[in-house]
Amino acid sequence: MRPTRVEIDLSAIQSNYRTACLLAPRSRNLAVIKANAYGHGGVMTARALESQVPAFAVAFLEEALELRAAGITKPILLLEGVFNAGDLREAITRDCWVMLHGTHQLDWLDLLPAKTKLPGLWLKVDSGMHRLGFTLAEIPAACAKAAPYTDRLVIATHFASADEPDKPQTRQQESQFLSHLPDGPFEISLNNSAGLQLRQSRGDEWGRAGFMLYGYSPLPAPPALPLEPAMTFKSAVMAIRRVAAGETVGYGGVWQAQRDSLIATIPCGYADGYPQTARAGTPILINGHRAPLAGRVSMDMITVDVTDAGTVKIGDPVQLWGPDLPATEVAAHNNYNPYELLTRVSARPQRVYRQPPDAQSYKSDTVRGEEDAVIS
Known part of the structure; x- marks a missing residue:
């Protein structure tokens, strides 16, 4: 058999998630497993983490449906949101939390059956990334429109330079975001993996641990953390x-x-x-x-x-x-983004999963057309 393969240490992913939680002990922390868990296998990663996390995050509905088909039951946030009203209805029936980023998506809420409640509704705010999100001025109206449709409203933003601590942009974005929040019962989300390592979290925050789950810091000079490449x-x-x-x-x-x-x-x-x-x-x-x-x-x-x-x-x-x-060393030698190295590993090499000690409750199955092996 061809010896090229990818071994995934699920215990390392669990340990890295615990490290993320220690960085933000007052926050709740999503496990971001989009893009097939950054190339590590979304289903197997979700199974390893499900007992520890309050919720997962993926990019879009199809990624969430793959997890649901594999038996994952924890809430799943759709970071890109939905692309039409039909997807919004499907997301609700599959217990997905939806990120809305534009007024056209708010209008889709009016098409839902009367008294529909979303299990979780997130509003993306553009505080300076200029990619997706409501403008700062639109925040009050967006909150007022969304609040009746959910008992969990989260207002989120994304830092453009969180992995560049010397840049003032992150502090500017944070200040702009917090100063424009209206009164009301909602939670917030600001920190990705870089933010978790650099920024003090508040008690009403949701952290979004992504890259660090897989054993790496996105920072050029990372703090000493017990992260284990998975x-x-x-x-x-x-x-x-x-x-x-x-x-x-x-x-x-x-x-x-x-x-x-x-x-x-x-x-x-x-x-x-x-x-x-x-x-x-x-x-x-x-x-x-x-x-x-x-x-x-x-x-x-x-x-x-x-x-x-x-x-x-x-x-x-x-x-x-x-x-x-480390993948970060290989990436640095080539001026690559290390995220790209991990996510571009193809389905061709067999994935071999090292189970954590508590893994008796799940076994490997066929994921993305590949027969995956599980070893102790």
Whole structure:
């Protein structure tokens, strides 16, 4: 069997969620599992966290329906909201909390049957991100329109530069947002993973823990936190060859050996989710030694210069990123966003899940067309 696979440590995700809660002990904290839990598997991640979280968050209704079909019962917030009135009705029947961001969506509330109550209604406010949301001036009217339709109203905003602590924009957004809130019984939500690590939370807040659930901080100089990378993208050496000085390796001959070199071929390429534009020199971990990528990434394979990596043989273990080679390091070497590395891992490699100790209540099943394995 091809050795390229993705191992997911569900205990690490649970531990990272507990860390997020410790950062905001007076808040309630959503677990953001959109985009298939940032590439980690939405269903399995939700099952691992369901006993700990008050609610989940995904991007849109279809992601929520996948979780409901798998038996997830906790409330699920739709961060992008809904795209038509029919989706709004469907969201209500599936116990989803809906984020509304425009007056056209408020008008859809009038199309609901009389006395309909949404289990949770969130209003997105544009405090400076300028992507989605009600303007600051629209907040009072939006709250007045939405309040009769729910017993849980949350007013939320999204910081544009929460991961850049030296920028004043976040403080400006927070000040603008808080100063425009009307009187009334509602809760607020401001903090994503970066905000949770930098900003003091209030008692009426909902935190939105996303990237940090999977073991990483979005901050350039993160605080010392016990975050554990949950994903290990791994493979094994499939071939080794000697290349003389002056010879080239890979498509286009863009990498040329500056000395007699030893090249290892790894069965993992961009069809598996390893970035096609990764630069020569990107670190790969082989037998615990960092070795540089040599040549272009192919669809199914990469080549690595293991000349200085000690003794290397066919079958030796390879870590493309994981606990011993953080995805943030791989991303930084290539000027990538590390979120992209995690979410772009394809369905091609088998997912193997390491169960947490309390996992007797659920087992793996077929998720997104892949037969997933569960190991203790």
